[in-house]
Amino acid sequence: MIEFFKTPNINFLKYKYHAFALSGIIIICGLITYFIRGGFNYSVDFTGGILVQVTFKENISTGKVRALLANAGLGDCTIQRFGERNEYIVKVPLPEKKRGELEVGTEEQNVIATKIMSVLMSPEDRKKIVEGFVNLNAISTSELKSLLREKLSEEEAEKVAEKIMKYRNEHKGIIIDFSELEGIGIDKNIVEFLKSKTFLGSVAQTRLEAVGPRVGKELRKKATLAIIWSLLAMLVYIAFRFKFQYGLSAVLTLTHDVLITLSFILFFNREISLEVIAALLTIVGYSINDTIVIFDRVRDNLKIMKKSDFEQILNTSINQTLSRTILTSLTVFFVVIVLFLFGGRAINDFAFTLLVGVIEGSYSTIYQSCPYVLLWENLFGKRHHGKK
Amino acid sequence: MGKDTWKWILTLIVVVGAIYLAYPPKEKIRLGLDLKGGMHLLLQVVTDDAIKMESDHVVLRLQDLFKEKVIKFSRIFREEDPKTIIIEGIDPSQESLIKDAIDQFANEWDSSISGDRVRLTLKPNVAVYIREMAVNQAIETIRGRVDELGVAEPVIQKHGADRILVQLPGVDNPERVKRIIQNTALLELKLVVKGPAESREELLKDYNGVEPPDMEVVKSDPVKSRVQGYYLVKKVAAITGKDIRNARVGKDEFNQPVVNFTLSNQGGKIFEKVTSENIGKPLAIILDGRVISAPIIEAVIRDAGRITGHFTPQEAEDLAIVLRSGALPAGIKYLEERTIGPSLGMDSITKGLRASVISLIIVMAFMIFYYRLSGLNAVIALILNMIILLGVMSYFKATLTLPGIAGVVLTIGMAVDANVLIFERIRENLRLGKSVRASVPEGFRKAWVTILDSNLTTIVAAIFLLQFGTGPVKGFAVTLIIGIVASLFTAVFVSRMIFDFVLSSKKKLEKLSI
Numbered sequence: 001m002i003e004f005f006k007t008p009n010i011n012f013l014k015y016k017y018h019a020f021a022l023s024g025i026i027i028i029c030g031l032i033t034y035f036i037r038g039g040f041n042y043s044v045d046f047t048g049g050i051l052v053q054v055t056f057k058e059n060i061s062t063g064k065v066r067a068l069l070a071n072a073g074l075g076d077c078t079i080q081r082f083g084e085r086n087e088y089i090v091k092v093p094l095p096e097k098k099r100g101e102l103e104v105g106t107e108e109q110n111v112i113a114t115k116i117m118s119v120l121m122s123p124e125d126r127k128k129i130v131e132g133f134v135n136l137n138a139i140s141t142s143e144l145k146s147l148l149r150e151k152l153s154e155e156e157a158e159k160v161a162e163k164i165m166k167y168r169n170e171h172k173g174i175i176i177d178f179s180e181l182e183g184i185g186i187d188k189n190i191v192e193f194l195k196s197k198t199f200l201g202s203v204a205q206t207r208l209e210a211v212g213p214r215v216g217k218e219l220r221k222k223a224t225l226a227i228i229w230s231l232l233a234m235l236v237y238i239a240f241r242f243k244f245q246y247g248l249s250a251v252l253t254l255t256h257d258v259l260i261t262l263s264f265i266l267f268f269n270r271e272i273s274l275e276v277i278a279a280l281l282t283i284v285g286y287s288i289n290d291t292i293v294i295f296d297r298v299r300d301n302l303k304i305m306k307k308s309d310f311e312q313i314l315n316t317s318i319n320q321t322l323s324r325t326i327l328t329s330l331t332v333f334f335v336v337i338v339l340f341l342f343g344g345r346a347i348n349d350f351a352f353t354l355l356v357g358v359i360e361g362s363y364s365t366i367y368q369s370c371p372y373v374l375l376w377e378n379l380f381g382k383r384h385h386g387k388k
Numbered sequence: 389m390g391k392d393t394w395k396w397i398l399t400l401i402v403v404v405g406a407i408y409l410a411y412p413p414k415e416k417i418r419l420g421l422d423l424k425g426g427m428h429l430l431l432q433v434v435t436d437d438a439i440k441m442e443s444d445h446v447v448l449r450l451q452d453l454f455k456e457k458v459i460k461f462s463r464i465f466r467e468e469d470p471k472t473i474i475i476e477g478i479d480p481s482q483e484s485l486i487k488d489a490i491d492q493f494a495n496e497w498d499s500s501i502s503g504d505r506v507r508l509t510l511k512p513n514v515a516v517y518i519r520e521m522a523v524n525q526a527i528e529t530i531r532g533r534v535d536e537l538g539v540a541e542p543v544i545q546k547h548g549a550d551r552i553l554v555q556l557p558g559v560d561n562p563e564r565v566k567r568i569i570q571n572t573a574l575l576e577l578k579l580v581v582k583g584p585a586e587s588r589e590e591l592l593k594d595y596n597g598v599e600p601p602d603m604e605v606v607k608s609d610p611v612k613s614r615v616q617g618y619y620l621v622k623k624v625a626a627i628t629g630k631d632i633r634n635a636r637v638g639k640d641e642f643n644q645p646v647v648n649f650t651l652s653n654q655g656g657k658i659f660e661k662v663t664s665e666n667i668g669k670p671l672a673i674i675l676d677g678r679v680i681s682a683p684i685i686e687a688v689i690r691d692a693g694r695i696t697g698h699f700t701p702q703e704a705e706d707l708a709i710v711l712r713s714g715a716l717p718a719g720i721k722y723l724e725e726r727t728i729g730p731s732l733g734m735d736s737i738t739k740g741l742r743a744s745v746i747s748l749i750i751v752m753a754f755m756i757f758y759y760r761l762s763g764l765n766a767v768i769a770l771i772l773n774m775i776i777l778l779g780v781m782s783y784f785k786a787t788l789t790l791p792g793i794a795g796v797v798l799t800i801g802m803a804v805d806a807n808v809l810i811f812e813r814i815r816e817n818l819r820l821g822k823s824v825r826a827s828v829p830e831g832f833r834k835a836w837v838t839i840l841d842s843n844l845t846t847i848v849a850a851i852f853l854l855q856f857g858t859g860p861v862k863g864f865a866v867t868l869i870i871g872i873v874a875s876l877f878t879a880v881f882v883s884r885m886i887f888d889f890v891l892s893s894k895k896k897l898e899k900l901s902i
Contacts, residue, residue, distance in 0.1 A: 002758050007819075053732065105432075105721040140561030165560070169425075173731035206729035208562070215430060215724045226856035230849045237845055275791050278853055278861045282798065282868070285849030289802075289842040293809065296838045324812045328805040331754060335747040335801035339794055342746060344739035346422075346732075347794055354798070 004326055008319045012366055013311055013374060019367035023256060030263025037266065042093070043273035044209060046223070048216035049093035050109040052116050053207035055172045057200070059085040065120070072119040074112070083345045087172065087206075090116055094213055109210040122202040135201040136194065137174050141165050151193050160186060173204040223277045230281055231255065234288055242295055245381070249372035250291050253364050257287045257357065260364070264356040275350040283357030286332070290325060290365035297321050298373075310377050314370045329362040392892075395885045402877070403772060406779025416782040418541075419557075420789030422860050423737050425730030426557035427565060430723045431530075433550050437718035438522035439515060440470040446494050446508075447473060448623075451601065453489055471515055473497070475506040522717040523550055530554065532713030533568055551723070562727045564706070570720050572676050573710035575629035577693075579662070580670040580682050584608065584617030591620045609678035612697040619679050621672050626662040628715075631655025635711035637704045640696055645704035647695040649711060656691035664688045675707075740793035747797045748774070755804055759811055761901035765886050766807035769878040773803050776874040777867065786870075789863030799871030802846070806879035809835040811902055824900045828887050832880070839880065843872050 034040070044051050065079050065088055080089040092112055118126075129135070134147065141161055148157035167184050168175050175181070178200065181191050211219075231251050239247030258280055265272065297317035305313050336358050340351035410416050421428050443466040450464050450473075462477025478486060483501060490499050490508065497508040510518075527544055534542045534556065543555035559565050581603055585591045588605050592598065599605060604623050608616050635649040651659055663671075663685050670682040673695050680697045699707065752770065755763035777796065781788065814831030818824070846868070853865035 003815075055731075105723060106725055107722075140564075142561060169730040169734055171731070172735065173729050204729075206732045207727065209726040210722075210724070212723040222856050226852050230852040233848050233852065234845060237848060241841060274861050275864075277856075278791060278864050281849050281853045281856075282864075285846035286802070288845045288849070289805070292842045292845060293838050296841060300834075320816070321812075324808050327758070327808045327812075328802075331751050331804050331808075332798070332801035334750045334754065335797045338743050338747045338750065339797050342739060343743045343794065343797075344736055346736055346739075347790055350791065350794060354794075 004323055008322050010319060010322075011315055012318050013315055013371060016367065016371035016374070019363075019371065023260060023364075023368065026263050027256075027259050030259065030266050033263070033266040037269070040262075040266070040272045041269055042220075043271050043276075044091055044093055044211050044216070045274045046216050046220045046272065047093040048109075048211045048213040049091065050113050050116075050211075051207065051209040052090045052113050052205060053082060054088055054090070054117075054120060055174045055204050055206055056086040056088070056120075057174055057176050057202045060088075061085075062088070065090070068119055069116065072115060074116065074119065077116075084172075089207075092116075094216070106210040106212045109212075113208055113210065117203070117205055120203045125199070125201050125203075128199040133199045134197060136164075136198040137168070137201040137204040139198070147197060148190070148193075151190060160190060173206045175200050219274065223274070226277070227258065227280060227284070230284055234284070238288075238292070238295070242299065245373055245376040246295050249369050249376065250288055250295075252372050253291055253369040254284050254287060256368050257283055257361055257364050260360050261353060261356050264360075265353065268352070270349045270352055273349060275347060276353050279350050279353035279357065282354065283361060286357065287361035287364060290328075290361060291369045293324060294318060294321050294365060294370065295373075310381075311374055314374055318366055318370060325362055325365065329358060332358050392885060392888055395881070399772075399882055399885065403775060406776045408779075409782045410775070410778035413778060413782075417778065418782075418785055418787045419733070419737075420787040420792065420860060420863050421555060421557060421726070421733075422728055422790045423733045423740075423788065424557045425560070425728050425733040426555065427559045427562050427728075428724075428726040429554040429556075429566070429569070430547065430725070431552045431554060431569070432721045432723050433523045433526045433552065434719040434721060435519035435522045435550050436470055438518050439510065440466070441717075442518055443470050443473055443510070446497070449493055450475070450489070453493055457485065457489060459485055459489065471510040473508040475508070476504065478504050478506060480504065519550060523552065525717045526720065527552055529714050529716050530569055533709060536709045536713060537565065537568065539565075552720075558730070559727075560730065562725075564702070566722070566725070568706050568709060570722070571706075571710045572716045572719060573629060573707075573713075574676050574715045575632065575711060576625035576674045577627040577659075578606075578621040578623075578625050578672050578674060579666060580672045581620045581622065583619035583621075583670075584615055584679075584682070585619075586617060588618055591618055606672065606674055606677065606679050609675070609680050609697070612675075612680050612699065612703075613678070614681065614696075614698055619672050619682060621674070625674075626671070627651065627655055627659055629711060630714070631658070632711055632714075635708040637701070637708050638694070640694070644696070645699045645701045646697075647699075647704055647708050647711065649693050649695070651691045651693070653691075659693075660688060660690045736790045736793075740790060744793060744797050744800070747800045751800055751804060755807070759807075759902055762811055762814075762887075765883050766804055766811070766879070768886065769807060769875075769883050770800065770803055772882055773799070773871065773874045773878040776878065777871050780870045780874065781867070786866045787863055788867070789860040791860045792863030792867045795864040795867030796871065799868060799875070803871060803875035803879060805842070806835070806839045806875055807883060809838055810879070810883065814900070814902060818900065818902070824898065825891060828891060828900070832884050832887075836880065839876070843876060846872055 062079055062081055069075070069077055069079070069090065074092065076092060076095075078091040080091070081087065082089050125135070134143070136144075139147075144164060145157050145161040148160055152160060163184060163186065164181060167180070178191055178195055181194070182188060231254055234254060235247045235251040237247070238250045261280060261283060265276070270276070294317055297320055298313060301313045301317050305316065308316075336351060336354045339347065340355050343351050447464050447466055454461050454464070459482055460477070460479040461475055464473065464475045466473050480503070486501070486506060487499070490497065494508065496511055496514040498511055499506055499508050523546060527546060530552065531544050534544060534554070539556045539559060541557055543553065545553045547553040554569065556565065582591055589597065591605055602623050603620055606619050606621055608619070610616070631651050631654065633650050633652045633655075635647055638646050638648045640646045666685050667687065668684065670684050672682040673680045680695060683696070695707070748770070752767045755766045757763070759766065774796075777799065810831050813835045814827050817827035817830055822830070850865045850869045850872075854862060854869070
């Protein structure tokens with residue numbers, strides 16, 4: 001039998017005030033960071049605005065991208081490298097003062113998006129467009145099909161168009177050189193024909209998100225409400241299954257979890273997006289899991305250890321469930337770290353939030369929820385099972 | 389086996405059923421837009437437009453009626469708030485006559501008379517009804533257009549009171565699609581009284597600079613019209629888009645793209661009458677309030693017509709599409725739009741799958757390392773969990789999104805928790821010196837309450853996510869919920885069954901590999 005702990009007997013609750021202090025310091029630092037940064041770094045989901053993701057033909061530095069955009073008067077945007085050195089995300093949130101305005105649609109954002117794409121193009125691209133060439137890195141399947149129909153039959157045009165598009169999709173949305181097309185078995189004559197009609201643009205757009213101010217505001221409200229309601233639901237559920245003070249302690253713990261996680265998001269300047277809110281709610285669900293396992297043991301032990309005082313019972317319960325707490329936290333930690341390292345940039349903020357939550361959730365189960373129950377019992381519950 | 393036979397059969401049915409539902413996963417599992425690429429649009433129907441239309445209609449009707457019944461009035465007009473119509477300059481002695489007229493022809497309006505003014509307000513329930521109809525009709529129109537575009541598996545749903553959610557997987561020409569959806573496509577054919585002219589003033593010279601009540605000035609379309617200027621046309625359209633049965637792209641004698649349309653039976657009859665009475669006069673073809681062309685009526689036309697103008701082949705094709713699907717009853721605004729290119733989706737799938745496989749391997753290895761043969765039991769439960777998860781997803785046609793894949797990964801980590809709880813309880817019993825045969829059932833029994841409580845709370849949190857979430861986030865909540873419920877079955881029911889099988893197959897059992 002492999003065991004991490006034979007029969008652990010650690011006096012966890014001895015350190016409860018240290019734990020309170022630690023959590024307090026983290027949350028206060030989080031608050032300070034909040035005010036220094038002037039709030040959270042919200043994604044365009046919540047601020048309204050646009051997000052454009054692009055792939056360049058060649059590697060390019062963040063500074064260069066920034067300079068290009070700044071020259072065109074788009075200095076306010078955020079630029080993020082997305083994995084490789086040729087993939088970038090450009091975000092332009094709506095200015096704060098504009099969010100309240102009545103204009104609800106995305107017209108304005110689309111204008112900015114078009115501007116961004118034209119600024120990021122190389123001068124050669126622009127020349128080619130003026131000369132009437134079509135950008136093969138921006139063409140749609142149907143357009144490519146109708147272009148190819150000049151040379152090919154309906155059926156063949158469709159087949160070739162789809163082949164080219166599939167290749168483009170598998171290569172981050174960008175074809176670098178016409179020779180690649182011959183490499184996937186496109187007839188030489190067709191490639192020559194394409195060369196005479198099209199060019200390979202230096203940058204391709206792979207994602208565009210435009211969120212109007214009204215939707216942004218609604219999503220912000222919805223996200224806040226979802227978290228508050230889920231916390232309340234936990235309170236009711238646990239108060240019903242256990243006792244009120246357990247429900248209250250659990251919810252205080254969960255609030256603590258959310259605050260600590262938000263603090264870390266602030267420390268590492270991560271973005272608050274819809275996915276991150278989902279991660280926060282998951283942490284709420286996950287952390288309560290741990291808490292319930294211990295409370296469950298406490299409920300059991302209250303019947304068995306009638307002679308012991310409450311603090312003793314809590315400590316024993318924590319120790320008895322310790323290997324389970326560690327094991328489950330470990331398996332969840334493994335999968336979350338895999339998500340964080342290998343899940344890709346698109347869910348990295350999400351994985352980061354979960355990572356913080358998983359580590360912090362195991363700590364809070366032991367060092368927050370149990371001490372809260374203990375404090376309550378010491379204050380109000382002496383008649384039931386205080387020191388006799 | 390004996391008394392447990394039914395458990396094995398049930399498990400077999402569930403697993404085989406899940407495999408049947410989910411195999412091959414490439415075809416059976418619906419991918420979200422973030423994985424497949426495509427467009428997500430949230431539209432707002434400007435339902436005020438529909439109310440305006442109704443009010444304008446009532447204004448015209450009342451004007452005719454008052455003239456017919458010789459009721460005195462100076463002006464009937466719609467206020468800025470489209471739910472209100474004002475009639476000015478009435479003769480108070482005709483009050484009962486006016487009340488009758490309104491009751492008869494505008495009974496959906498509440499009226500109040502004070503002095504020489506009548507104020508009509510649209511009844512609130514009627515306004516709600518008009519708005520609702522406008523949204524429903526817009527959904528139908530958009531559905532028609534999307535079908536014309538040949539998008540596979542589109543989602544077109546009402547979203548709240550006046551919004552429509554449109555999801556179009558695989559679309560790679562978002563600008564065109566957006567234009568086609570948003571195009572009001574209100575087609576009207578109106579007789580030209582005068583024009584084209586350089587300016588409004590020139591047209592209205594003969595009318596003291598004011599539009600006569602039955603006429604209006606319309607400007608030409610700056611791009612699509614070959615002749616630029618202003619036209620004075622009859623206010624009442626001879627033919628509208630509603631009378632069109634079909635529209636197709638064609639070529640004119642100069643090999644320029646045109647749109648040919650055919651009219652419905654009823655429309656044809658009207659058109660025949662109008663054209664026969666007006667041979668030699670121009671007829672304006674007006675799209676969304678702009679003149680596209682104004683050809684001369686050369687002969688009696690029964691049921692076919694042609695729209696010429698400055699069109700690229702694509703524009704002509706798009707015009708034909710929107711004419712076939714009919715006009716939108718109200719304007720549309722885009723509140724939110726997300727376009728994900730297919731290349732990005734492919735990248736996400738690759739990375740998501742890789743993360744899932746690595747997680748699965750690590751967790752399995754860990755469970756076997758720590759719990760030995762019992763760990764293998766948990767691993768079997770985990771694999772079954774994944775199979776059931778996929779089966780249930782394809783059964784409910786749930787969409788797998790990128791956060792959804794993260795949900796699967798998280799399930800891998802969390803599903804073994806039930807096994808861990810059970811195994812730890814069994815170990816405790818063994819440590820207390822109890823026999824293997826007594827420890828196993830007791831471990832399961834004691835752990836069950838905890839498992840139920842802890843999983844239910846996670847599900848409660850996930851349900852809130854479902855409520856709150858949009859597309860991708862919803863996908864996460866869905867996989868998490870299904871995964872957790874499946875783990876109750878696999879980690880508790882199936883694991884127990886395997887334990888019982890092992891216990892009953894050996895006569896003497898002193899040690900358990902745990």
